[in-house]
Amino acid sequence: MPKNTHILFLDFDGVLHPDAVYLSRQGPTLKAEGTLFMWAPILARLLDDFPTTSLVLSTSWVRHLGYKRALCYLPRELQERVIGATWHSSMAKGWTDENQWDGKTRYDQICRYAARSQLRHWIALDDDVQDWAKGSAQHLIACAPDLGLGSTQTQTELRKRLGEMCSQQG
DSSP: OTTEEEEEEOBBBBBTSSOOEEEETTTEEEEEESSSTTTTHHHHHHTTTOOOOOEESSHHHHHOOOOOHHTSSSOOHTTTEEEEEEGGGGGGGTOOOOHHHHOHHHHHHHHHHHHHTTEEEEEEEESOOOOOOOOGGGGGGEETTTTGOOHHHHHHHHHHHHHHHHOOOO
């Protein structure tokens, strides 16, 4: 991965639709008003202005459904930007307790990926703000779980932060 890549870590629940999704054998079900991925077109339009931004999935969907299945739920224009995920199935191989990963905060999961990939320019779009280090707040755009990217305030903040991140080089 090029070092000057600009990365947006993307959660699904509470970001692209309300955080009222339940995964079952039949697949994900939204138990709130609206539809799954109802705010994904907003993200796609915002990213049109930032062609150097790639996506890394930081959603628990990858852990539960697998990378390819989780990816398929995104609209094509977002799928084309995805370069990886914080979870990979090989992480569970040989672990006596797969909950090691699940027990980590989203912040820990993202930081592990960012460090391993030597990322310099990244932000996370997430409704899970648990245990984010104060010194790393500049990397987080916190979504209200019931509003996600449906919030114009969150959209404005994302556009601003993407602009700042993408103006940085090296």
